[in-house]
Amino acid sequence: MGTVRAAGAREPASATDAGAPGDGPRPGRPPLTERRKAATRLEIAREAVRLFADRGVAATTADDIAAAVGISQRTLWRYTSSKELCVRPLLSHALDFVTALMRSWPRDRPLAEAVAGTPSSLAGTSADTDAEALRDLVRLTRTEPGLRAVWLQVHHDAELVFAEVIAERTGHGPDDLEPRVQATLLNGALRIAVEQWAWGAGPHHGTLTRTIRRALDLARSGLSD
Numbered sequence: 001m002g003t004v005r006a007a008g009a010r011e012p013a014s015a016t017d018a019g020a021p022g023d024g025p026r027p028g029r030p031p032l033t034e035r036r037k038a039a040t041r042l043e044i045a046r047e048a049v050r051l052f053a054d055r056g057v058a059a060t061t062a063d064d065i066a067a068a069v070g071i072s073q074r075t076l077w078r079y080t081s082s083k084e085l086c087v088r089p090l091l092s093h094a095l096d097f098v099t100a101l102m103r104s105w106p107r108d109r110p111l112a113e114a115v116a117g118t119p120s121s122l123a124g125t126s127a128d129t130d131a132e133a134l135r136d137l138v139r140l141t142r143t144e145p146g147l148r149a150v151w152l153q154v155h156h157d158a159e160l161v162f163a164e165v166i167a168e169r170t171g172h173g174p175d176d177l178e179p180r181v182q183a184t185l186l187n188g189a190l191r192i193a194v195e196q197w198a199w200g201a202g203p204h205h206g207t208l209t210r211t212i213r214r215a216l217d218l219a220r221s222g223l224s225d
Contacts, residue, residue: 038089
């Protein structure tokens with residue numbers, strides 16, 4: 001595990017991060033401080049999942065998580081309000097990636113193509129390298145009610161954003177029936193696909209990409225029978 005600096009710690013900026021003298025942050029890219037905070041949140045999530053998988057949620061304390069990351073408990077509470085919520089960045093990171101991909105997807109191509117290709121698009125990113133941690137976390141949601149609540153809340157929040165993206169592309173309002181129903185189908189297909197992938201086992205268990213594509217196909221065709 002790499003060293004995680006406490007919030008506010010300084011480190012030399014690379015030429016890429018610094019840019020030319022007088023330049024502000026790159027358009028569309030969070031400032032360096034925000035990227036450091038996001039990296040720390042993800043590291044907290046990874047260590048929390050590792051400890052939860054080893055010990056269970058009840059037997060894991062906030063002190064345990066903070067010590068594993070190399071920060072104080074006081075710093076930990078700057079990033080989260082409960083030990084269960086420590087895992088939220090691991091769940092929301094990939095969904096944020098999906099949303100960004102949907103927003104930039106060509107309007108003449110179906111959104112389902114963007115979503116179906118998300119696991120492949122994540123290759124080489126931190127979300128891709130966190131696949132095993134995500135699998136462990138989703139498996140834990142079956143037996144840990146607190147983690148299950150976080151999992152469902154993340155998807156509820158994502159559904160609202162999906163409806164906004166669909167509405168922007170179709171000329172509807174985000175509260176109109178059409179984008180809300182489409183967002184619900186999309187969100188439900190994604191959630192169940194990830195659960196199926198995480199909970200499945202055996203030689204016939206498919207990859208996440210294949211499972212998501214199959215779930216989207218079922219969502220599109222299931223109500224037409």
